[in-house]
Amino acid sequence: MAASAIMVPAAYAQERDSFKIAWSIYAGWIPWKYVDESGIMKKWADKYGIEVEIVQINDYIESINQYTAGEFDGVVATSMDALSIPSAGGVDTTALIVGDYSNGNDGLVMKDSSDIKDLKGQEINLVELSVSHYLLARALDSVGMSERDVTVVNTGDADIVAAFSTPGVKNVVTWNPLLDDVAKMPGANRVFDSSQIPGHIKDLTVVNTQTLADNPKLGKALVGAWFELMAEMGTDSEAGQEARAALGEASGTDQAGYEAQLAGMKMFWKPADAVAFISSDEAVEAMDSVRDFSFEKGLLGEGAPSADFVGISFPGGKTLGDTDNIKLRFDPSYMQMAADDAL
Template identity: 70%
Template sequence: MKRFSALLLSSLLLSTTAQAQDSFKVCWSIYAGWMPWAYGGESGIVKKWADKYDINIEVVQINDYIESINQYTVGEFDACTMTNMDALTIPAAGGVDSTALIVGDFSNGNDGIVLKGESELAAIEGQNVNLVELSVSHYLLARALDSVGLSEADVQVVNTSDADLVAAFSTDEVRNVVTWNPLLDEVAATPGAHRTFDSSQIPGHIKDLTIVNSETLADNPDFGKAVVGAWYEVMAILESDTDQGAKARASLGQAAGTDQAGYESQLKGMKMFWKPADSLAFINSDEAYQAMDSVRRFSFDHGLLGDGADSVDFIGIAMPGGKLMGSDANVKLRFDTTYMQMAADGKL
């Protein structure tokens, strides 16, 4: 996995101070929970909301997920789609104060472990496991191993790009992979393959977010309003049992390399928050808090909170309702419900 050193990030960030602006860039990568941004951009919904606030928002697809986060981290984008763990371990750990503007869903089966020729997870003991190292797949593996009395010391992780996982699993040498959809469905369809664990067994732990630079958001609240307004308008269409909704799901299925049925199948592997009230109910819950605490502890144990992190509390994570995990002097990840609440109240 590509990482930027704290020193490099610091030097880059010194020259990129947030301020009032009228043009913004949002990046996303292929995953069912983030692909609504593709529809939002292509349908004109994002432009409609940007025009409402007299700003411009460019929506950009990045083919490599980790690279999209790296580009956001060094200031190439104002917002980016990512999981809660990656938001913590890449931009936040790199010193970039980031805000989870939208809590879109959590993975509820769309991340999983597939074994070739074995139907029980315990069979993975002593074997290689191909995955994107230090990603949510790695976290899922750790939780899965724990569920059968194993630990990471009982397997050998082989770092593999998400772009290469499907091809790797088709070879005789690769027997076990951990990945997310649409790749998960592809590898699981291999003859002799078995899903042995998935994210439905750890609900709420893998959150799918739209992250924005906190300084940019503070200086440009209209950007936050436009992004959140556009998102929930797209959600209403995608959820709907209408011709428009069916066409939208079909177009996103095609963009993901499948079809409408395939995309709808992927949506079933997620707990979607179609309405802002759904997002708010979840992120304010004790379940969401405890899951984030588990993720930060895994991240610290794997050295992902930065070179200077001497404890799990090194980075502060601001949760809704004034709750705080970690240092109040180094808050770098914020779950700010202000804009989702505005959407729920019809005040955008």
């Protein structure tokens, strides 16, 4: 897989006029559905003389795998998954849009206890090797414990809520809207959530670096369309409320339900705020923690000798890992253009 993936950028090395971006349902990514169906994407694509197809994929990890295999030019992903799947697989990937970070939407819930130290010797149900697994590691670390002190039980996200409702399952880690469902159950205590590790679980729209280099129009159109919607969606204007209501319905809830999910995220409604965040030392430190976890769990591949295997670049010349193998790039230049009204 890695060998074929490394070939992908060469295949993309050309100027083109049609592109495909994949997305999957989560509060921070579903705005792409509205960007597409409202005509905002077409407006920006027409401005630059290109076509951009926005495609919903029901399986999140599969969407990233398809991007990694070259079937899409971009995809939505968390920073951890962008690192561990395409970048670790040899596909040079650029984080074009930093949309938000989880600020309470991911959490650890315990039954009949509110003390993380009581987890010692217990089982914890979660989606293994996901951001939930990462959150557990940070929660345990916060009280001087480690994963060696507990037993992780791999549980599909579709089964988490039902599992917690049974007597045998006492602890789960999950994300919204499942997190809110679990936390409402009798005896449930939300003991740790992503608001305690701000910036660690980032939601990105990433694109193939070579494709972006050869087709800057794609970057301009995507960033322009995204932040046009954000400028409305983050307000109480009629258009903003209409967008949130539509996205609530599309995600199986309503406007209030969707707004509750947004409340658990630090949304970057303005491009300047996204640029400021990803340029901060905190963003680098958070990614350093994420790459260490990814290496410890074998997510950087069998051939990775250390967390430094995959190089990661940030604004201002900051880097983590091997500078000769930069495969994940946080490049805010297009978001800066949006901030400067220069798209």
